[in-house]
Amino acid sequence: MNSIPASYNVEDNVHDLSSGDFLAMGGDAHKNGMDLGPGSSYLFGNNGKRHIGDIDGYNTNMQVQEQFPQCNQQKRMRHSNSSSVSAGPSDFNSNIMVPIQNLMVEASKLYEQKDQEVQSLQMEKRYFTDMLQEKDALIQSLNSARFEQQNRWQAQLRRFEHDLNVMAQLVTGYKKALKQNQASFDEYKKKFPCNKPRYDDVPDGGGLVLTVKELERRQLEVERQKLAAANDMIRKFEQEWFSKLDESISSVHSLNSRLEELYKEIRLIKETRKARFEAPPSEECAP
Structure with missing residues (x-):
C-alpha cells in the first residue's frame, strides 16, 4: 500500500x-x-x-x-x-x-456444471416418471383384465352350478318315475301272467337266457355257417363259368384254324387264276 x-x-x-x-x-x-x-x-x-x-x-x-x-x-x-x-x-x-x-x-x-447435472437429473426424473406411469398403466390394465377374468369365471361357475342343480333334479325325477314304472309293471305282471317265454335266445328253449359270451359264440357260429355257404356258392359259380370259358377258348381256336385253312385255299385259287391269265393264247387256238 x-x-x-x-x-x-x-x-x-x-x-x-x-x-x-x-x-x-x-x-x-x-x-x-x-x-x-x-x-x-x-x-x-x-x-x-x-x-x-x-x-x-x-x-x-x-x-x-x-x-x-x-x-x-x-x-x-x-x-x-x-x-x-x-x-x-x-x-x-x-x-x-x-x-x-x-x-x-x-x-x-x-x-x-451444476446446471448440466440438474438437467440430466431432470431428464432422468422424467424418464423414471414416464416409466412409472407406464408401469402403473400396465398394472392397472392387468388388474382390470384379472378382474374381468374373475368375473367371467364366477359367471361360468354360477351357470355350471345352476346346470348341475337342474340335472340333479332331472335325474332324481327320472329315478322316481322309473321306480314307479317298475312297480306298475310288476303289478301288471301279477295281474296278467304270460305263458309265452319272454326271451328267445335259444329256439325251443323255453325262455332260456344265455350269457353274453355264449350268445356271442352262437352268433359267431351262425356267421361262420353263412360265410361257408357263400363260399360254396362262389366256388360253384367259378367252376361253371370257368368251364364255359374253356369251351369258348376251344371254339375260338377251332375257328382260327378254319380261318387259316380258308386263307390257304383263297391264296391257291388266286395263284391258279393268275397262271391261267398269264398262259399264251396260241395254245388255246390250236386245232
Missing part, C-alpha cells in the same frame, strides 16, 4: 462505491474477457449487478442514510474523480478485481 499516493484514500473510495457500481466494474471487466452463455448463473446475467433487494442488510435505515445532501454528493464525486486519475485504480484492479473475476469465472463454470 506504500505505492498509493497520500491524496488517494482507499477506505473513502471503497465506501464511496455503491454495491451496484462495485459489481458493475467487475461485470464490465468480466464481460470483456468472457461471454456467458444462456446456461450461466443469474448472478452474471445482468453484467454482475444485483438488485438492491438482494443485498443482505439493506433496509429503510440505509435508504435514509443514502439521502445525502447535494453538496456532500458533489464533494464525493469530485473526490472520486480526482482519485481515479492517480495510479491507485490499476493497483486496485490487479489486486482485487482480478481474483474476483477469476472467482466469477470459476463460479460460472461451476454453475454450468
Whole structure:
C-alpha cells in the first residue's frame, strides 16, 4: 500500500462505491474477457449487478442514510474523480478485481456444471416418471383384465352350478318315475301272467337266457355257417363259368384254324387264276 499516493484514500473510495457500481466494474471487466452463455448463473446475467433487494442488510435505515445532501454528493464525486486519475485504480484492479473475476469465472463454470447435472437429473426424473406411469398403466390394465377374468369365471361357475342343480333334479325325477314304472309293471305282471317265454335266445328253449359270451359264440357260429355257404356258392359259380370259358377258348381256336385253312385255299385259287391269265393264247387256238 506504500505505492498509493497520500491524496488517494482507499477506505473513502471503497465506501464511496455503491454495491451496484462495485459489481458493475467487475461485470464490465468480466464481460470483456468472457461471454456467458444462456446456461450461466443469474448472478452474471445482468453484467454482475444485483438488485438492491438482494443485498443482505439493506433496509429503510440505509435508504435514509443514502439521502445525502447535494453538496456532500458533489464533494464525493469530485473526490472520486480526482482519485481515479492517480495510479491507485490499476493497483486496485490487479489486486482485487482480478481474483474476483477469476472467482466469477470459476463460479460460472461451476454453475454450468451444476446446471448440466440438474438437467440430466431432470431428464432422468422424467424418464423414471414416464416409466412409472407406464408401469402403473400396465398394472392397472392387468388388474382390470384379472378382474374381468374373475368375473367371467364366477359367471361360468354360477351357470355350471345352476346346470348341475337342474340335472340333479332331472335325474332324481327320472329315478322316481322309473321306480314307479317298475312297480306298475310288476303289478301288471301279477295281474296278467304270460305263458309265452319272454326271451328267445335259444329256439325251443323255453325262455332260456344265455350269457353274453355264449350268445356271442352262437352268433359267431351262425356267421361262420353263412360265410361257408357263400363260399360254396362262389366256388360253384367259378367252376361253371370257368368251364364255359374253356369251351369258348376251344371254339375260338377251332375257328382260327378254319380261318387259316380258308386263307390257304383263297391264296391257291388266286395263284391258279393268275397262271391261267398269264398262259399264251396260241395254245388255246390250236386245232
